[in-house]
Every structure is written in structure tokens, then in C-alpha cells.
Amino acid sequence: MTVSATHIDRDRMRARIAAVLERARLRTMALTDAVDEADLLAQHSPLMSPLVWDLAHIGNQEELWLVRDVGGREAVRADIDELYDAFKHARVNRPALPLLDPGQARGYVGTVREKALDVLGTSELSGSPLVDNGFAFGMIAQHEQQHDETMLATHQLRVGAPVLSAPPAPGTQAPVDGEVIVPAGEFLMGTSADPWALDNERPAHPVHVPAFAIDIAPVTNEQYLAFLTDGGYDRPELWSPRGWAHRQEAGLVAPQFWEREGDRWTRTAFGVRAPLRPRQPVVHVCWFEAEAYARWAGKRLPTEAEWEKAARFDPATGATRRYPWGADEPDQHTANLGQRHLEPAEVGAYPAGASATGVHQLIGDVWEWCSSGFEAYPGFRAFPYREYSEVFFGGDYRILRGGSFGTDEVACRGTFRNWDHPIRRQIFAGFRLARDLREDER
Secondary structure (H helix, E strand, O other): OOOHHHHHHHHHHHHHHHHHHHHHOOOOHHHHHHHOOOHHOOOOOOOOOOOHHHHHHHHHHHHHHHHHOOOOOOOOHHHHHOOOOOOOOOOOOOOHOOOHHHHHHHHHHHHHHHHHHHHHHHHHOOOOOHHHHHHHHHHHHHHHHHEEEEEEEHHHHOOOOOOOOOOOOOOOOOOOOOOOEEOOOOEEEEOOOOOOOOHOOOOOEEEEEEEEEEOOOOOOOOHHHHHHHHHHOOHOOOOHHHHHHHHHHOOOOOOOOOEEEEEEEEEOOOOOEOOOOOEEOOOOOOOHHHHHHHHHHHOOOOHHHHHHHHHOOOOOOOOOOOEEEEOOOOOOOOOOOOOOOOOOOOOOOHHOOOOOOOOOOOOOEEEEEOOOOOOOOOOOOOOOHOOOOOHHHHOOEEEEEOOOOOOOOOOOOOOEEEEEOOOOOOEEEEEEEEEEEEEEEE
């Protein structure tokens, strides 16, 4: 490669990074500018931080990694590092901290961004694993977008007049009922090549998966309502012992934000109550609810390896794709991502986004619970810090895959792994079902 070509590639990479960082910041400011100062300071749920904490935390992580570490610059606000360390203060305790007020937080993140962009303009974007291919910048963009999705979940929990708006998600474009059989065999799980993949997605490694059947689409509101109507929440035999204990303790009777009005059910989304859209994937269900539904339906949740094989493996070529549809970045024709809509699209809305195995909407719409816990892949190496993944391995978590309508494309790909406690419902989570094959299907 010539020197001039190297400079061109570096300039292109800088332009891409700057655009990704700007997209995240525009979303952050939209989510925080949408409410007044009292709402920014309020804790809308003990499960969530005040929005103003998320805002300053975003800036603090950018300062730590891009300004101080990559750039070697002087600290902007070293005095607030401990305040915005997520491991030192549980969410429930954060409102009592001496946090930056909204004006200070906005000024702080603005100053940090100016310095981070200056670092970007001078970085060679090579020479160490932290900066090769812009990794640290990509990590920070993903971090900000992950907090943006968290702030979107806070907006969903907020009580008051609606402050967010978006066009309705698209309806069904293609029939997607039933299931497909994914043949037995080995596929390459995870990645060693994606430059911005995080440590828990690495390394790529062969996994043999027995043949299995998986639903073409996620479970819909209509399907879930049949479970509810059939007494699903009143039948302990459908629940695991721990799940039934949680259902009783938490008083679960329906997905979060569902309400019964006479003979119909409604759902409240971002302050707006509306009748259920039957063909939308069900959202705001915990892992225990998904497990109980699967038992009622005579199926089970897919393992993480099954989910990824259905999403990425091409049986015709043996190749493993980056996205279900191929290598192209997601767009409005393939997936419901990026808060383009404030709800899941109906099943069958994105036929162009189907996988090679014929499975739809594996990316976007709703995070999908898997049966697997959160564990390291063989050959895992913590990078660039243990607290992103390693400290969570083996804990009381279940894997979620595929992203939601609130996930940005920079933080969503066929290898991306999310995890949460099995009781969590405030996240934008749904599920699809799988099953073992009968003898006559093998």
C-alpha cells in the first residue's frame, strides 16, 4: 500500500468514527433535552439511574479512554471519576450523590467531545490493540449508544406527558408463520476479525450444534395473549420453581405495561396507551415468563449457539455471516434499529433481513432471551478492562441476542452479546422458540 493510500484510508476511518460519535451524541442530547431539569434529576425507577447521571457518565468514560488514555491529555474533571464509576455506586443510590447538575453535565460532555475529536484528528489509529482500526473510539461510541438505550428504557418508565415521538413501525410484508429446521453441523461462532467487536464476542471458534427447529419469527402479542388467556400466569406447572416464586413475589399477571380494559388489552409505550398490535413481537417480558410460555407451547428457548447459528450460518456455502442477510450494514429495509420507531415492527416486516436459514427479524425489534447463561468463549482474553465482561461470567444472568428497536447499529451485529438478570422486564426484551427434532425429522 502506498503512503498516499494509507493516508486516504486513515482519513476515511477518521470520518467514519466522527460520524458514528456524532450520531450517538445527537441521540444522547435528544433524549436528555426532551425533558425538563426536574425530570433529568429524578429517579424514575430504582432500577435506573437519573438521566443526568447517564449523561455525565457518558462523558466521563469518553474522557477516561479517549482524552486521557489514547490522547495522553490532562484530565478535564478527575474529581468526578468516582461519582460516575458504575461499579462503585448502585443505581438505587445514585440520586443521593453530589452529581453535576444538567447545565454542568452538558458543558462537561461538550468539552470532553471537543478534546476527543482533537485526539481523533492526530491519532494514527494503529500501533496498539487499543487504537488499531479505531477500536477505542468504536468502544466509546458503542458505550454511549448502550446508555442511550438505557435512557430510552428510563423514558419508558417515566410517568407524565409523552415527550418522545416517532412514526409507527411497519406492518407485515411477508408471511412468517411456522419454523425452520437448521441442520446439524459445525459453524464458526463469535469473531476474531470484526475490528470493533468487544471482548466477550471473541475469539471465533468452531461449535458443533445438533439439528434443531427454530421459529421463523419472535413470539407475538397475539400468541402471548393466548398463553395468558389459557391461565398461563396461574399454572405453576408451567413455571420453574424459581420462576413461579418470582411470579408470585412480583405479582406478575401480564407483560409489563399491559393493562386490561374490559375485554381488550392495551399497552403503554412512552406515555401513550394504545390497543395491542397483535402481530408485533411481545416486549417487556422477563426470562421466567419466556420460559413458562415455551413450556406451555411445548417448546423451549434456543441456546445461544443455536440462536447465532440460525442468524449467521449459510448452509449452502458453509460461511458464517456478519449479519443474517450478509455483510452489508443494517438499513431501513433489513432491521428495526436506532430508535427509528418507538416500538417493534410487526413480524414479517423485514423480509430483506432474513437469514440464510430463513429466519426473520433476528436483528432489531426486541432483544431475544436465550436459555444460556453468560460465559466466556474458549480462548477469551479480557480487553481492554475486566469490568466489561469478565466480572459477570458465571453470574445470575441469561443471554439476550439481536438488539431491539432502541439499539443502534454500531452496538448490534450477529456476534453481539447482551446479558441481564432473568427477572428483568424494563429492557426491550422478547423471545422466540426452538425445539429438539423428533426421530422422524432427523
